[in-house]
Amino acid sequence: MTQEKLSRLFEENGMRLTRPRLAVAELLLMDGVQRHVSAEWVAKELVSSNNSVSLASVYNTLNSFVEIGLLRQIDAGGASVVFDTNTSEHHHFLKVSTGELIDIESNDLEISNLPTPPEGSEIKGWSLIVHID
Ligand SMILES: [Zn+2]
Structure with a gap:
């Protein structure tokens, strides 16, 4: 940039x-x-x-x-x-002891069933944080 x-x-x-x-x-x-x-x-x-x-x-x-x-x-x-400089769609590991975030590429993850959102709302996006130590 x-x-x-x-x-x-x-x-x-x-x-x-x-x-x-x-x-x-x-x-x-x-x-x-x-x-x-x-x-x-x-x-x-x-x-x-x-x-x-x-x-x-x-x-x-x-x-x-x-x-x-x-x-x-x-x-x-x-x-x-x-704040994340990687603006592409991705997820994270969170190292609980240090608070460090590590990227998980979207392709490395497969979700087969998202819950139905409450009536009157729609899912705008989602991201997963996997806690590790
Ligand atoms: Zn990230």
């Missing part, structure tokens, strides 16, 4: 590529490495690279990335939300 591509993507979604957004993108999206990160981790990394951004601003930034499909938000049942 280049800065130019990023800038265009934000523009198309009616948003600007602000300094915090660029700093977070450089940290998470420019090197092509897949990560599961918390907002706290991102804030700490930015401080150590002299890009001091408040935690609230980091949250807003990460949420804007989720909104335009650059990140996926995962509720792993822990205290904080995890």
